[in-house]
Amino acid sequence: MGKTRKKKKQASSEEATSAIPHTIVMQRGKVGRFVNSLVLDLRKVMEPFTAQKLKILKNNVLRDFIHVAGPYGVTHFLLLSRSEISANLRICRLPRGPTITFRILSFSLCRDVVSSLRHAMTTPQLFTHPPLLVLNNFNTEVSSMKLMVTVLQNMFPSINVQKIKLSTIKRCVLFQYDEETNSVYFRHYAIKLLPVGTSHGVKKLLRRSVPDLSKFEDISEFITKGNLSESEGEDMTEDHVTLPQNLPGVGNIRRQQSAIKLTELGPRMALQLIKVEDGVCDGEVLHHEFITKSRKEIRETRKRHLQRRKLRERRRKEQERNVKQKQREKEDNRTRSIAGQKRKSTEAELSGAEKKRQKLGQHNKIQAVKRTTKRPTKQLTGQPTKQSTKHTKHTKQSTKHTKQLSKHTVMKTKHKRTFTRKAHRFNAP
Incomplete structure (x- = not known):
């Protein structure tokens, strides 16, 4: 039973992840090092459902990424490019569009934003869950604005208010429209909760940071008098919320009030809508900010x-x-090659069998001839047989050999005689 439950859980988790929108953030063409770093910052914003370590080659075309997007469940492209006037951001909905093109009026990178803050908050635990989307001051009665809002909403996963865990909401992304400048401002924040109704001294103790008590005689003086830094200012009542769930952090208990604090993570962008087109970067222009057609x-x-x-x-x-x-x-x-191979194999088998038969026939003939020659036949008188001729040849060879040996011995004796005679003459007085 345990194994089947695990399989069911895995299947349900796969279905849930497939329903969540996935994005690819990349640059197109030569954009410069600042826009390249902006691409990396936007990938950080869209975590964890984005291709963070994507490497783009020079030969890669947009069509290649579109073909790959379907099997991997990618729903949106964020394309950053650069023209002579400014940098541009295109948001494409896959697989059939639409595509929204923004002009980037100004931007600040994450490193610049974090360096400007006094108390920066950048931990890897913030990016384990997707951010919360906040849209402000958008007029949905205009068709282009309504389409832009729907595209931005579909970029981030939807929220089920009844089932969501508040501990998973650690970041928020803000898109705010300004009617005077006709531009959209982009901000990225980290969410932090602090308990309300306690003095600054108690808050410092709850943060687990050991305060400097050398100036005080008792800890009660530290809590009542304080003499502490007011860097964050007084808590505003607008930021106070009652918690429906227990949240991580000291003092964040259910049905208790806590204050919401936002710390900016970056990047910052000021965007201007240029055009909305049907399809993925090559369709009919539905809306253009500067060009009007009859x-x-x-x-x-x-x-x-x-x-x-x-x-x-x-x-x-x-x-x-x-x-x-x-x-x-x-x-x-x-099929033809397989049939040919089979035919060749059968022919080879048949030819091999025929060769074997021929060899066997030749062997049988030779054996029959041998048998006929070995059989004893009646010889005529006066005609020598094969065995007698062989015997006579052998005897002739043996006689020749004996003659040669006898000659050799005679020569040896003659040589000895001459040698003895010479020696006798030499030794004589």
Whole structure:
């Protein structure tokens, strides 16, 4: 039973992660080192459901990433590019669009924001869960603004208020629209909760930081008189909330009041909406901030886009047809090659069997001939047999050998005689 439960839990977790939107943040073209660092900061913002260690090669085209996005469950692209005027940010919804293009009026990196703060708050535990999205001052009656709001909402996972754990909400992302400047401001904060109704001395003790008590005679003086730094200011009643759940941190208990504190993490961006287009970076322009077209021009552009779509569909169908035909040809070639290999193997087996038969026949013939020659036959008188001829040859060879030996011995005796004679003559007086 335990194993089946584990499998069910794994399946449910996979389904939940597949429903969550995933993003890829990357640069297109030459953008410079500051925009490259902005890409890394935006990847940090979109954690944990983003490709943090993505490496882009020069040969990679946007179409390659679109083909890969489906199997990996990627739903949004954040593309940063640079033109002669300014840097641009494109947010693409996959697989069919729309694409929203922003002009980046100004931006600050995470390192600049953190260095400007007195009490920075950057811990890796903040990025284990996705951030909370906050949209402020957007007019949804305008079609372009409504489309922009829906795209921004779909970039982040939705929240179930009844089931959500408040301990998972550690960051928030703010998009605020300014009507006067017609720009959207982007901010990224870390959320912190502090208990309310306690003095600053008790708060310092709850933070587990040991205070300097050398100036006080008793700890009661430290709590009542204080003489402490007021760097964070007085707690405002607007920030006070009653907690529905127990949260990590000293004093954050259920049904007790706590104050919400936001510390900025960065980056900062000031964005201006340029255009909204259908499709992924190559569709019909639905809205443009600076260019207005007449109805006739809109019809012509629509016709052009329809022709492009028809051309693409035709090419796609042709490509699919060609792929199927190639697969059929490959299968036919495979079946033919298999049949040829089988035929060759059978022919080789048959030829081998025939050769064996021929060899056996030749062997049998030779054996039959040998048998016929070995059989004893009646010899005529006066005609020598094969055995007698062999015996005579052997005797002739033995006689020759004996003659040669006798000659050799005679020569040896003669040599000895001459040697003895010479020696006798030498020794004579």
